[in-house]
Structures are given as structure tokens and as C-alpha cells.
Amino acid sequence: MFYRSNDDETMYCDAIGKLLAQVAPVQRVQALDNRKAFDFELHQALAEVGAWGVGVDESLGGSGGGPVLQVLTLEMLGQQATSMAVFGVIQYMATRLLRQFGTEEQKRQYLEPLCSGKIRASFCMTESGGGTDILTTLKTRAVRSGEGWRLNGSKYWISGATRSDLLIVLARTAEHRSRGISMFLVPAQTGGVTATELNTFAINGYDTCSVSLDDVDLPADAILGTENQGFMQVLGTLNSERLNASAVASGIGRGAHRLAVAYAKEREAFGRPIGQFQALQHKLVHAGVELEAAWTLTLGAARLEEEGRDVSVESAIAKLAASGAGQRAAELGMEVVGGAAFDIDMPMQRYYRDIRLYSFAPLTDSMVANFLGERWLGLPRSY
Template sequence: MTARRLLPSDEAADLLRLVRDLATRELLPRAAEAERNEEFPREVFRMLGRAGLLGLPYPEEYGGGGLPYEVYLQVLEEIGSVWSSVGVGVSVHALSCFGLATAGTEEQKQRWLPDMLGGELLGAYCLSESHAGSDPAAMRTTARRDGDEYVLNGAKAWTTHGGQADFYKVMARTSEARNGISCFLVPADSPGLTADPPEQKMGLTGSTTATMVFDGVRVSADRRLGAEGDGLKIALAGLDSGRLGIAAVATGLAQGALDHAVAYAKERETFGSRIIDHQGLAFVLADMEAAVQTARAMTLHAARLKDRGLPFSREGSIAKLVATDNAMAVTTNAVQVLGGYGYTRDFPVERFMREAKVMQIFEGTNQIQRMVISRSLEKDSHGGISTGD
């Protein structure tokens, strides 16, 4: 990574150096083959968990790292720069822990959160349904109360880690009201819970995505997070943070593509000169660098607002929009810089380009981000100057 970073402490700088070394030594050599063979790297997540990297933004008292998002997102960026499937997986795991960490009782957190943050248990997040698209309030999966249990029926589409996870954070309807949705923590070995065959995707092929089917799945009532009807609020609050995670991974992906393009441009010669010395190509690289740095700056700005306890939903949507659109542009340009070689699997930039596309779609499409941003402008409820005190 050629990224220059401004970190809040020496400890944070040491962590980033450790992550960069781990990513280069452990992730990079495995990435291309795993993606080519569509293999889910479960052991990689265990390794990251043992290194303390799966619970970084959560409190130390429950086994997390207690780090600000400003640092956590730069860790995600480092991972995403060499293996996007793993970067996305770390972000999704953090999102899967969010409901318990923020809406769970103290007893629930003490009981389940340490194992989830320690990396032995990998999480998945079940919100989307095939018919509902970007409208989670239209979900049809139900959770019917039956004594001390809930009985879940329905299907959740586009589940990252579907069929691979150890637990599922599930949103299900507990009443007919549009917002009558509740949140549940469902163990993967629950009878009646199955995964459809994984989706055959354009990119992120090392990350398993599947529809999860709930056929009379019984969940004890003590696995409901928050009160009945709190589910949509928990889901949307989690997505605000999850969008920052995807923005960070997209920024790392773009940085990785830029690094490969610059290295190639320094070595490849045409007409007696390195291609980086030709102005037309050099300007493309300059635009790529500007796009990466813009994405990083916006993502970290949103993270710093979150860390100060200030509203950041608008800025999180902007970060997700800018970072993923820029990643698509940067990876496309990286393929162009490499010419015919960029279109082959001999170089990773063609894979980077395929991986960038989905980042404009998941965690809320970029059209939804524009809707969130425009509506916030209409309300304009959190402008002005604040110290965060």
C-alpha cells in the first residue's frame, strides 16, 4: 500500500503496520486461487479473529479492541487492498455483532458477545428478501410467538456467509404493522434453518452469498435483541456503520488497483519511454490517485463524526457513494492502463474491476444513498459547527 496515513496514536500506527504485514504475508498469496476456485476462506477468518481483528470497534470488556472507527476502517482498507472478499467479510461480521452490542441486555452481551468478537464464531446478517429489494419494511419473513419461543418462517436473500456462518442476525416480522419487525440472534445449527446453493456471482467469488430458508425455526425468546418492533431501528442503525465498512473496503480495493497500475506503468515501455512518462497515461494515474484520496478523506470524515458521537448518517451515505463509485472508476482505469494484459487473469486488476461493481449495490444501492442524502438535505437537521462535547 502506498497510502499515507494520519493516525491518532502510536499504538494505532503499530496496529496498521501489523495488519499490512499480515495482509501481505498471509492473505495476498491465497487470494487469487481462492477467488478463482470460489473457495470460502473460513480459516482466514479464524486467523484474523485470533489476531484480534474481528472485534476492533467493540468494547474491550466483551473481547473487542475498543478502537475508534477512524482506526478500524483503515484496518479494513488494508485488508481490502489485497483481498476484498475478506475485507467485506470482516465488515459483515462486525455488522452481525452490532445488534447485540447496541441493543442486547447485559446478560445477553456477557453470554454471546465474547465468542462472536473472538473470531471462533462467524456472523451473517439477514435483512434483504428477494421481493423487497431496498425496502426492508416490506419483508415477509415472520416470527410468531409461541410460549417462550418464536417460530420463524420465510427466506432471506443475498446473505453474505450464508451457509458458512455460525450465527445469523435476523430481522423478522412480529406484527402486521409496517415497522412491526424484530431482531433475533439465530444459531446456525437451528433445526429448519438451511441454505440454498450459493449464488454464482461476477466477483467476490471467495465470499459465499446464499438465500437462507427458515422453515419453522424455533428460537428462544431470550435471543430477541431489544423489544418487539425494534428490529428495523436496529437494522438501519447498523447499516449506517456498515456503509462505512464497505466504503473502507472499496477504498482499499481502489488503492490496490492503483498500486498495480503504477507499478506496471513504471516498468512497461513504448516508443522508447516508460508509459508513465507519457502525459496521457500519467494524467489517468493522477485522476486515479485523486479518486482514491477523495474516497479515503470522506470515509474518515464520517468515521470521525461517529467517533465523536455526532450524527453521521448523511456523511456515511456520501462516503459509501463516493468510495464505491470511485472504486469502479479506478479499477476500470487500471484495466485500461494495463491494456490487453489488464483484461487477462494474469494480473489481478480484472478481478478488482469485477469486485468493485457489487460495492455500488450492496449495503444499500448508490441510488438509495442518493435518496438518503437528498432527504437529509431537505430536513437539514444536523448542519452547523460542533465540538462534539
């Protein structure tokens, strides 16, 4: 609403909008979610319009564009196909890591197949000991073995791992706390890799998994980026991931809000639409204002990032705003829809469940606030 797209962005968004209307009508998305099934058809259709190649140069098999097109894509997916939006965040993370840190051979091997939807990737950092204090909990280790590496350990809460072809795994390669971690490219079929789907209550259309790595032998060129700098290299991409998470959270909130407004116009009580009652009308207006503000912050930060500016503070502000606005919009949606919100065939409950992810991923809102307290407000570190 407050953002004027250029012609390329408008054309691209129109194409995504048409595709979603055709391939991912709400009943279909909901039915797949209820069956905990990944939408392969939508994934492929999005690949064909170039959605999975956004942010990757055409010369590498991508479709060009940058942070703005990525957030526009993810916000639209969040409004309608929430699990596919989460897939998109991981897809863009994987292609970004490969694009920034891959050798020419790694880029050639993986980028085109990822962008064209032939393969999918997972990002494996978190372990069962916890995601926030990751430098303490990360125990997966890679040791030199012959010409290459041998990996042992396990990962937890990994998106998409049972259906991924490629795992990007962070493992300890030296004793230094932060500069002793490397990234590895692990084909999912490698011996010793086992991904198991966890039984979770949300993001049902995209598996969340544990991954065991038992004596996984890798060649020397399986390292992505610089040995022992893997964690620092991942940190460098977190602004983009925060912005992409903000886009999904904004989208989910806007999806819930749109549904709530439509319902408030149709549903009647005491001879009038429930949206005529000021108690609901004002809440819907305030939730809409909050969502517009969050989305404007997200787009503004994405635009700055596209210009090459450091957006660590801006992306953190956008993430907090979008996570809060999205959660409150979904909560209000549940109130407006009343008992029907419990209907598993109605998407409101899905928005309400799925929005939770972005209150703690990729970083919890408390840790984002810690970062802002320190870096934005100049207050002493709180932990």
C-alpha cells in the first residue's frame, strides 16, 4: 500500500499472484496441510516462474533480482501457502550461501538444480541442546579422514530434511568457539545420513526433522566457504534471513487479517454483519495498521539491503515488528471467526499455528530484542 513497485516487480508479483490462484487455491493448501503433505506441484510451478532463482544471477541458473523480490515472493506465499513460504526462506538461505561462498564447481553443481526446482536443500545448524546459545550446543564434529572429512553428530529442528537432496551442515573443525566451525555440503544420500520427520503441530506442509550423521565420509571439497569460518560466514547472511522471516510473518498476518475482514462482512449476529460492531471493527483496523507498518519496515530494509547498505539494525526492527503484528493478527482472526476457527478445513487455525515459527526462528524475538538493545539503543548487553 505504501510501497510503489517498479514495472519488473509488478509484472513478477502479478505472475506469482496468478500462479497461486491457479495452483494453490485455499482448499487445496488446507487439504495438503491436513495431510501433512508437501506441495510438489506448487514447488515446481514456482520454479518455472523463476521464484526459486531470485537472488541468483542468470549466468548461474537463477532469475536475477535481489532482497526486494525475495521479500515480495515470501510475503505473497505467506498470505496463502504458509508452509511453502517457510520452504522459500530455507531455499533463499541455501542459494545465498552457495552464491556467496561456493567454489565455481559447487555453484555449477548445485545452483541451477536448486533454482530450477530439480533439487531441494536443508540448512542444518541447530542441535537438540538448543538454538539460541548455538556456540555452546553445537557438538557435531568433522575430523580429517584420509583425503577428506568424517562427520559425526546430530541436528534437530531441521526444515525439509527428509525430502532434501542436499544438506548444508555446520560442524566443529577446530577448538575455537566461533572460529572453529565449518560448513559442509552433504548430499542427502551419503552413507550415514538419516533424516527423520518430527511430529510437530505447525508448518505441516513442510517436514521438520532430526538428522543423524554417523561416520559420514566426505571428500575434501565438501567444505563450503572457508575452513573454520563457517559460523562467521553464516552470521553474515543473517540479515537477509531475518528480512525473509519478516516477509513470511507479514504475509501470514495479512492472510489471517484478510480472512477475518471477509468473515466479518459476511457473518451476521443480531441482524447485522459482525464487522459492524465497533468492538471488532476497531480491532481489525488496528491490526491492519500494525501489519502495514511491519510490511513497510520489511520492504524498506530490503530496499536498503539491495543498495548494499548494512541493515543489521533495520532487519532486526522489521523482524520484531512483523513477528508481533503477525501473531496479533492471527490471534484476532481466531476471535473474529469464533467457533469456526476450530474447523480444521478452515485456514485460520493454520495461520494461528504457523505464525508461531517466526517468534523464535531464525532467532528468538527475545534475542532480537537483546541485539537491538545493544546495537541500536547502545544499552549494555543483557546476557
